[in-house]
Structure formats: C-alpha cells, structure tokens
Amino acid sequence: MESLQGRIKADVVLIASLEKELLFDMHRPELHGVPFPFPKLIDKAETTESTYAFVLLDNGLYAMAVTPLLAPDPIAWLCPGFRIDDNFAREIKAYTDLEITFLSGQNSFGTTFDEKRRAVLMSVLRGSAPPAKQIVDVGVAGETFLSCSVPLPAENGNPIALLQRSLDKELAPYVRLEHTYLSLALLGLAVSAALGIWIARGVSRPVLQLAEGAREIATGNYRHRVELKQGDELGSLAASFNQMSEGLAERDRVRDLLGKVVSPEVAAELLRKDVVLGGEERQVTVLFSDLRNFTSLSEALSPQEMLGILNHYFTRMGGIVENYGGVVDKYIGDALMALFGAPLGNPDDADRAMKSALEMIAALEDLNRH
Numbered sequence: 001m002e003s004l005q006g007r008i009k010a011d012v013v014l015i016a017s018l019e020k021e022l023l024f025d026m027h028r029p030e031l032h033g034v035p036f037p038f039p040k041l042i043d044k045a046e047t048t049e050s051t052y053a054f055v056l057l058d059n060g061l062y063a064m065a066v067t068p069l070l071a072p073d074p075i076a077w078l079c080p081g082f083r084i085d086d087n088f089a090r091e092i093k094a095y096t097d098l099e100i101t102f103l104s105g106q107n108s109f110g111t112t113f114d115e116k117r118r119a120v121l122m123s124v125l126r127g128s129a130p131p132a133k134q135i136v137d138v139g140v141a142g143e144t145f146l147s148c149s150v151p152l153p154a155e156n157g158n159p160i161a162l163l164q165r166s167l168d169k170e171l172a173p174y175v176r177l178e179h180t181y182l183s184l185a186l187l188g189l190a191v192s193a194a195l196g197i198w199i200a201r202g203v204s205r206p207v208l209q210l211a212e213g214a215r216e217i218a219t220g221n222y223r224h225r226v227e228l229k230q231g232d233e234l235g236s237l238a239a240s241f242n243q244m245s246e247g248l249a250e251r252d253r254v255r256d257l258l259g260k261v262v263s264p265e266v267a268a269e270l271l272r273k274d275v276v277l278g279g280e281e282r283q284v285t286v287l288f289s290d291l292r293n294f295t296s297l298s299e300a301l302s303p304q305e306m307l308g309i310l311n312h313y314f315t316r317m318g319g320i321v322e323n324y325g326g327v328v329d330k331y332i333g334d335a336l337m338a339l340f341g342a343p344l345g346n347p348d349d350a351d352r353a354m355k356s357a358l359e360m361i362a363a364l365e366d367l368n369r370h
Contacts, residue, residue, distance in 0.1 A: 012027060012057065013078070014064075018075070020036045020042055037055075041155055044066070045067065045077065050065065055154065055155045055157075059107075062082060065081075066079050084102045084109050089112045099166070103129065105157075130148065134148065143167075145166055209228060209238070213241055214241075225245065286338070287353045288336070289357070324359075338353070340353040
C-alpha cells in the first residue's frame with residue numbers, strides 16, 4: 001500500500017469492497033470492515049466508472065477520486081485522497097493569479113494568504129461566506145478584495161472556494177495614471193531649469209574628469225583613463241593625458257622587472273641614466289664563488305633535490321651580494337659571478353666584495369648545519 005501511495009502521490013488512500021465496506025484506511029487500519037463513509041461516491045462511480053468529490057475527513061478537506069480496481073473485472077474500489085492545503089491553493093494561484101481560500105463554516109483548510117490575513121478574513125466572514133457566485137467587496141487587513149464564493153461538489157459538509165482579487169491592485173494603474181498627469185504638469189515647470197543645469201554640466205564635466213584623472217595618477221593608479229569623446233581641445237588634452245598614463249605604467253613595469261633581478265637602488269640608477277650603446281669603462285671588483293665537490297654531490301642526489309639545494313643556496317648568496325651593493329652577473333651551474341662597482345660604483349667596492357665573500361662563507365656553514 002505504501003508503494004501504491006507513493007506512485008499516485010496521494011495523502012490518504014481508502015479501499016472499499018464492491019459491497020461498500022471499508023477494506024483499508026491508510027491512516028486508520030483498525031476500521032477494517034466498517035461501512036464505507038462515502039457510499040454516494042461509489043454509486044456515482046458505478047455509473048461513470050470513476051468520479052471525484054470533495055470530502056471532509058479527519059479534520060481536513062480532501063479531493064477524493066473513486067476508480068475500480070480491475071483484475072480484470074472489478075474487485076474493489078480505490079479511493080485516493082489529495083489534501084487541500086496552502087500549497088494546493090498556491091498552485092492554483094500560479095495559474096489563475098487569484099487569491100483563493102478553501103473553507104467550510106468557520107474552518108479554513110487552505111489559502112494563499114499569510115497567517116495574519118487568514119485570521120482577519122475568517123474574523124470578517126464570521127462563518128458566513130458571501131452569497132454563491134455573487135461578487136462582493138470584502139476588506140482584509142486594509143485592502144479591498146472583489147470576492148466570489150464557489151460551492152465545491154462535496155459528499156459531506158459545505159466546503160466552498162472563496163476566489164478573491166485585490167481591487168486596490170486592479171485600480172493601481174489608474175491611480176498611477178492620475179499621478180502621471182500631475183507629474184507631467186510639474187515636469188513642464190522643471191524642464192527649463194534642468195536644461196540649464198545640463199548645459200552647465202556639459203561644460204564642467206570634462207574639466208572635472210581631467211581633475212579626477214590627475215588625482216588617480218597622483219595616487220599611483222596609472223590604469224585610470226579619461227573617457228572624453230570630443231573633437232575639441234579638451235578631447236586632445238584627454239588623449240595626451242591617457243598617453244602619459246600609459247608611459248608612467250610602462251615605466252613602473254620596467255622598474256618592477258629590474259627590481260626582480262637587481263636591488264632597488266641599482267634599478268633606480270639604471271632608469272635615471274641614458275643608455276650608451278658603446279658601453280662605458282669601469283673599474284670593478286669581480287667575485288667568483290662555486291660549490292666544492294659539486295659533481296659528486298649531484299651524483300648522489302635526484303635532480304629535484306639538487307635543484308632545491310641550488311635555489312636555496314643562490315637565494316641566500318644573492319641576498320648577501322645585494323646587501324653589500326653588488327650585482328649578480330650570472331649563475332654558471334653551481335658557480336656565481338658578482339660585480340662590485342657596476343653599474344653603481346663605491347669607493348670601497350673591493351672591501352665590499354671581501355666582506356661579502358666572508359659572509360657568504362659563514363652563510364654556507366650555516367646552510368650546511370641546517
């Protein structure tokens with residue numbers, strides 16, 4: 001039975017014999033053998049093969065269908081019931097755009113209203129619905145609804161469906177139209193003033209955009225562009241301003257690139273000086289460094305391990321060279337070549353190279369310990 005209920009997605013399932021006795025009640029199995037509570041439904045089904053009606057059952061309202069169980073002749077009556085609740089009411093509203101409430105007397109079974117409006121509606125009705133199939137005004141929580149009650153075909157009780165549409169919402173377009181006419185009258189008075197303001201802004205806006213661009217450049221935002229699509233002097237000024245932004249951004253990219261390979265001081269000096277194609281002669285101190293027994297060490301380690309050691313070693317040694325004002329010229333296998341005196345020179349470049357070498361030796365010992 002649970003499988004059958006799951007397939008037809010019914011909230012309640014009753015099975016009656018051909019003699020109108022209750023064989024099965026999903027919620028009250030102890031009622032086996034008692035008279036079927038809705039015999040008229042079976043009478044209708046005997047003439048039409050299947051039928052349906054609304055029934056009040058267990059303090060709820062259900063839409064119950066009756067259809068014969070065939071094997072292949074009828075052996076019983078299958079009566080699935082579908083509960084009428086708020087979800088059912090909302091599904092109907094999705095198709096009709098109507099507020100709907102299912103009720104019987106002072107009991108509400110399903111509605112599209114929230115709890116507050118449901119309570120107000122039941123208080124207004126006081127157990128007496130509007131006359132059947134007549135449209136009347138019903139006030140609910142400060143809103144007026146055009147309401148019409150429709151009796152439901154039922155086997156017991158007097159359930160109805162109360163259909164409602166908000167009169168306030170229906171009149172809203174006309175209220176808006178009235179407001180529109182009033183607004184147009186005021187708009188006509190304001191057009192001249194607005195036009196003057198617009199013209200003034202058209203003149204001042206390009207200047208304000210250029211001022212904003214200058215502030216962005218001052219903060220280091222070189223990606224900012226002044227968008228002025230004008231063919232006058234202000235448009236030319238905006239184009240020149242954007243070219244300047246691109247040049248500054250390119251300068252920063254070059255500076256960042258140099259900063260990745262040399263110290264910031266060296267990068268700044270290279271950017272300040274003009275490039276001489278023929279080069280220049282300098283007196284420099286050259287420092288060479290390599291790892292002892294590197295060949296035997298590399299034979300004992302995997303390539304990944306060897307690369308890890310070299311990266312760690314060169315990072316440490318390169319930092320020491322930069323600290324003393326030197327520049328790493330190249331890496332050759334396990335060897336490092338550093339210059340002191342180019343491109344920036346100091347009177348004590350030789351001393352700096354010696355101090356750098358001593359610190360590199362000490363750093364190597366520290367690396368070996370760890």
